[in-house]
């Protein structure tokens with residue numbers, strides 16, 4: 241398990257990750273998609289577990305789900321659980337937002 245720190249304050253994170261805009265960041269040798277909905281940050285794999293479509297242009301709904309733009313499979317942003325469709329779960333990575341910025345934990 242490895243922890244990565246982004247920014248040095250909450251303000252840095254608000255500027256770095258505008259609300260509802262999915263950004264891709266490189267953490268070590270892994271690319272991770274990062275999304276902010278209000279004050280909550282989610283980190284997850286940037287490609288859909290179904291057929292590999294980019295999730296950077298995915299949609300979200302009011303149930304904290306991300307919706308793949310290609311076949312509209314839905315995944316829980318907190319757990320990665322598949323909510324509609326048939327494929328493996330989406331990888332999600334624990335995030336912790338504090339006064340010193342954002343910490344994302346990546347399993348090794």
Ligand code: FES
Pocket residue numbers: 288289290291292293308309310311312313325
């Ligand atoms: S590639 Fe994402 S739902 Fe098919």
